[in-house]
Amino acid sequence: MAKKTLSKAYEPQISEGKWYQYWVDHDFFHAEDKSDKKPFSIVIPPPNVTGILHMGHALNNSLQDITIRAKRMQGYNTLWMPGTDHAGIATQNVVEQELAKEGLTRFDLGREKFVERVWQWRTKYGGVIINQLKRLGSSCDWQRERFTMDEGLSKAVREVFVRLYNANLIYQGDYIVNWCPRCHTAISDLEVEYKEEGGFLWNIRYPYKDGTGEIVVATTRPETMLGDTAVAVNPADARYKDVIGKDVILPLVNRVIPIIADDYVTMEFGSGAVKITPSSDPADFAMAERHNLEIVKIMDGNGAITAAGGVYEGQDRYECRKNVVEDLKAGGYLISVEPYSHNVGKCYRCKTDIEPLVSRQWFVKVQPLAKAATAAVVKGNTKIVPPMWEATYYEWMNNIRDWCISRQLWWGHRIPVWYCEGCGKVIVATHDPDHCPGCNGTKLRQDEDVLDTWFSSALWPFSTMGWPEQTEALKTFYPTSVLITAFDIIFFWVARMMMMGLYIMDDVPFKDVYIHALVRDEKGEKMSKSKGNSIDPLEIIDKFGADAFRFTLAALTAQGRDVRISEERIEGYKFFVNKIWNATKFSLMNLEDYAGGAVQANPSDESLPDRWIKSRLNKVIDDVTKGIDEYRYNDAAMSLYQFIWHELCDWYLELSKPVLYGKETPEKKLAAQHSLFVVLKSSLQLLHPFMPFVTEEIWQTLIDDGSSIMVSAFPKPEAQYEDEAAERQMAIVMEVITKIRNIRAEMGLPLAKKLKVVVSAPDEEMTSLIIACKRYILNLANVEKLAFGEVNEEAKNYATGVVGSIRLFVLLEEADVVGEKARLEKEMAKIDKELAVVSKKLENPSFMEKAAPDVIRKEEEKYRQFKEKYAALEEALKRFGITG
Template identity: 45%
Template sequence: MPQELAKAYDPTSIEERWARYWIEERLFDVPTPTPGTSADIKKFVQLLPPPNVTGRLHMGHMLNQTEMDILARWHRMKGERSLWVPGTDHAGIATQMMVERQLAAENTTRQQLGREAFEQRVWQWKQEYGGAITGQMRRLGASVDWSREYFTMDENLSTAVKEAFVRLYEQGLIYRGSYIVNWCPQQQTAVSDLEVVHEEQAGKIYHIRYDLADGTGSITIATTRPETMLGDVAVAVNPNDERYQAMIGRMLVLPLVGREIPVVADDWANPEFGTGAVKVTPAHDPNDFEIGKRHNLPNLNIMDETAHILLAGSPYNGLDRYDAREKIVADLEALGNLVAIKDHNNSIGRCDRCKAIVEPRLSMQWFIKIQPLADKAIAAVEEGHIKFTPEMYAKTYFEWMRNIHDWCISRQLWWGHRIPAWHCRHCHEITVSRETPAACKACGATDLVQETDVLDTWFSSGLLPFTIFGWPKHDAQLEAFYPTELLVTGFDILFFWVARMVMLGTHFMLDVPMPDGSQRTLKDSVPFKEVYIHGLVRDADRQKMSKTKGNVINPIEIIERFGTDAVRYTLASQASPGTDIAFNEQRTEGYRAFANKIWNAARFLFMNIEKAKEAGYNIRLGENLPVTVLPAGTPLETRWIFARLSAVSAEVETALNNYRFDEASAAVYQFFWGEFCDWYLELVKLRLNFDQPGNAETAITLASLVGVFEAALRLLSPFMPFITEEVWHALYDNEPYAKSIALARYPQPSDFPAEKDAEENMVLLQELIVAIRGLRKDASVPEKEFAPVRIFTDIKTQAILDANREMLSRLARVDGVEFLEGSLSGANVRSTAKFDVAVVYERQVDVAAETERLTKEIAKLTKGLEAAAKQLGNEAFVAKAPAAVVDGLKKQQAETQLLYDKAKTALDALTK
């Protein structure tokens, strides 16, 4: 028999307990199946987008994890092998920044510590602080397999990263060379284009005169970064710009420096921008770098790693770039070479991590030749092996992939996967190796030093879909779980992570044989079959959350106030493809009330089970479903609620298959609150009579009530796991077969008898009850007072209503029903296509109010008739539309005409 539930629902008293229970019982662990047996159970595998080890839970995480958890629980309850793999990313830049801040507070630096001691310090930081976000995930009950939790710097994953690098190098796809990179002077490392945030900022454009070396003239260039002129090696003009054609090939004197530089013709120079002449500084601008390659110009790097001028003997040596800018502009003005300074809005790039302004800088880096990998990744989506939802992101993906540049994978950090390359001090050749080499591969010298750079964090995380399952080993878990089924993520890492996983997965896994030994195809090498991109969580005014605006919502604070289930439901209720979420606490408060409604329904059920036990009824828990056949004499409301269970189960199945979390949660909410609680629970009170032991109607009703409630709990469980687990265990009182609702069968449409007639008849009764309630309110009938009604309807409907007089009595306070042969009209009548109903109650009719109501109703019905006439009068439409559609429109037109006639008659009666 059920345990007693507390009188009031309090999420804080149950959530942490069940979160611990799920982990301690290892309910969501998925053992690797024995080879050859994995095909008998459908798998559903998801990889959590790994949060930074430095991170804390924010609303974006909460949305992502809510959606993933709903899907993981749903598939698990459907009997699938549902595996959700968690982990954290070592986050090279962010983590190193956190630890360096600690060191600064201790008046020391990583350089003073040395590399080995610094790495130990980072590991110490990780052990002490790095588990915050996964701790929050545990508290929120994410149904992940914690036995498979990974950290991207784990030994096995580090070995896999090294293997991937070496293979790519051996295949000629990794090279080392000088190229312009985005340089963060604060972190002193290269950062990718994707790690740079651009913002518009008011700035200046400077016009500077460069004199010809022979003294016969000058060219005025325009630049937004005058400090870089110290590294100029040419001035470029467009070959079609008539103003400068005579100067192409001539030499200029670089102001302040005195070095002579040529005028070159290059299509990059835009005659419409500035003066049409641009300075060329190949070491400090990506476009200038390409001009320099085309014209065989030298590269002159004039800044150090901290963006200070590095030119021995120069008056600007050692100055910060912006201090140098001020001094250079002042000196140009004193020299007479500053022509003009104009206001100009610049797009400034900032490091996404530390917000420092990045500096384009020529640097020796490691790169991946990306095109061969990109070609396979493009084909994987083009051929339909990977599906994007919403579909528009496939177009975005293609645009980026078809314009992709070689990937700079090196970072000048100490925290991360150190590049497995060794430099020979003797011959300067590089040896790339899986193990530390004893000697140089080129000259045999033993004086080797390892590359100091580490790999881009996204390189290691891009390998995760197969490295977490043991690659480069080809063992049972790789066979059983790769590829994964789904990736749920935000748009912000579509290029950072999603595209790179596709490129690396289709490259490396294509060489891994299938479990049967056959050659793996592109279809089988993709890291996931679907990518679902969710929207942003915005504030209640649909503004993007930011610390600057002060509108950031901390999900933990909201959870402490309303409970995890209510917050999850708030997010799910608005989550649909391509739609951002406006998070409003009022919604959360409403779903907290929904949880309370469920709690009270459970208490009502448990109370009646206890009464039944005392009255000698045999209540069999755990044997109520599936219910495929109902016994003879089952009341209409019970046949209806089972039909609704079947329909709602189908709605949820369809909605979740299409990632319409909003539609799925709305269907469950409407069923549990609107149909089960507001209608069914009120109706079963008519049938439960424990004063008569052995009453067949009571036995059928009670068994059905238990079965429907238990099914409704399971239907709700993926959305509200905590309250459903608490009620489930209370219902079954720790019976062995009820270890967790998360392991129970998810309701399927075929589990319940779906009687269409029962649904239609119940809808009719509901319409009548609602109409009577409205009439009672209009007539000011006291709430507890019963009143008779008069009904005009057809013989078939009359029979249905006559058989359910008790229902009308209880839910509409009706103490007598009179069926009339003629239609009804007047102020106290409500009409539908099926019936006219009037409440017999003496009151003074408010003629003006009723006239206004009927006038509005007639206007509404008139529009409906006009629309129907227009549509049915369209011969082309009628000819092409399916017959069922045309018949439906005609039926709707006839019903609307009937309601119009009744309303018109009622209005005429009032105005006579």
């Protein structure tokens, strides 16, 4: 190799942009629709166009990129499909706020102009999060980037709507829905967040019409009484047996309403009687359906009282509450008020109190779809990892309610339904009709509503690939290999993609679903801007580099757990990046005269460390490959960390220094260089999915043949590297070295002092191993003389160490009887404890009878070794005139 060097330290700011551009320029991210390679595909959970990258995105996309980069290197035709969703409410809100600054509302612009304005906003700001994903290193196929409002995806939306409608799986009707009075739209059940709030429980008397008394009801929302159309009691409630069917007079309104019986009513709560407001409460609405009750709509889209509310008309719901309470009090109807804590639904977008409201909306009938989606997971066509989330998925699928898909917004996919003004016919079509197929009239009016954003997101796995066209991409990449996402959108997205994929494509959208953790701060709290505890991923990248950041996320992601992240932790992995950098720098210095893989070293020139490190490499390749395949990213990351830092750097490089410095034969040096090169190169490749930038930077210097690490072949375990004997022998040598270092430290011998050591090995095999590895012991334990034999029984100036059946005697400057005695006794006490545990087992007849034979053998071997070690230490102690 020619003389090559790396700069003093790795500089992420310089490398990251450079190599990302290089990859893009070389089209490495691009997947071919047709290829001989096996396909591997992932669709990105599309972030909102309004979004900016947060920790959750960073984790999610790091894991996807690790998987996709590994698979790409493993020779798959890999597609990572990127894009964003149009985020109906959020985006509309953003643009409305922008307009507000100009003193305008969307109504001033009108629908068409407003939508145009949103598109302008999207063009200008919609790419922000995409660019942030690039900063992370995401290797998405950007040529295929999609947006849920794209022409193609919009076509898919219409097509699906029409199909579902024709299959009677979409219907329109007047039902109670969650209404956000601020966003002015219906939202789905999932988009309501419940928060416990302190409120009051008002107890109100409703007099019987016949004047014979009264019934008491309790409510947390007194204003809704304006819309009451019944009072309900439990049919089994003896207290009210006789009043069922009686009428009461609704106070303030003076409407006559019946007392009905329904199982829904809890006898134990309050008075056991409950007021029924079908227009303002989902449960009451359901009861109204059961009992054919009148529905009096008392609230409008602004949360204000309608004309049906009589004198309260026009009042805001909370203003009205105050007035109603006062009037009830004045009329003598209010019995009591007690503080009461209850759940209040909030709009997940703007946190405004949700108002359950009866209105005309579109719904998807989900039961039939959910059935298939459940079955697919039961059958294992889609595997959820970790399996614990299956329960959550089933639970929701089994209790699913129809999905309200219409939104009273302007930004989104307009519902493909037209009404003929002539004959009133409802036309549902994929293409805008120009005349009514019923009466031929041309006065058609399209439905004003748009679809829930999640409706288009649910189609993402196939709409992004060109459906409804039967594209090559679909044939190659659907179903996708895996969906990687966080648990908080299992219901919103995963479940709905399953339903739509199965219905439309007749196949699951993904073979695996990997559910990862949520990122929290050091204290375990969910990060949020309002709490001020959020860490900006871009700041982290600027500060520590994308590689350190990605590696941290991977290393902390244990399956199913939360990830608590702190800068301290990231810094630790930045040090790891630095370690890799310096190990390479060292390697380059010692590979100057090495011809790469061109010259094969003679196996007989390989040292024990050479054989050992390659055998270890094999294990790490296996760990990393399996770790990524099984979504145990943390195991893969930790295995690499341990191997590179503690085995490669701490041991192998140290052991190889003399050979590399030319202190042995050129043949042996070549063998060491070869091992070093192979292990370093493979390590970089294994690291690449986790740390794409630094590994490319190093590759370009180390390999320097115009190739890129990101499309190099991912390492596979090599049979010829497998060497159990080398691993076993190295373990002994390493332990001998560690033991001598340990004695040095414990006996307070200065590090600079070269030691004299006598080794007593029990047999030929051990003796020759120690002889063969003598130079390693001399170097790494700083020993100047290593002799074989025994020490004199009276010699009190030796410290004794035992490694397996090998005994080590370290010559002390002068007899340190006290220090050595203490040291030996401490170690013996430790062994004694172990020995007690083992012998207790071996003396237990039940154990000997019932335990597995290999366990018994193992325990016996343990016993033998402890005993041997103990005896050796005891003997050493005897030299000091004391017996253990």
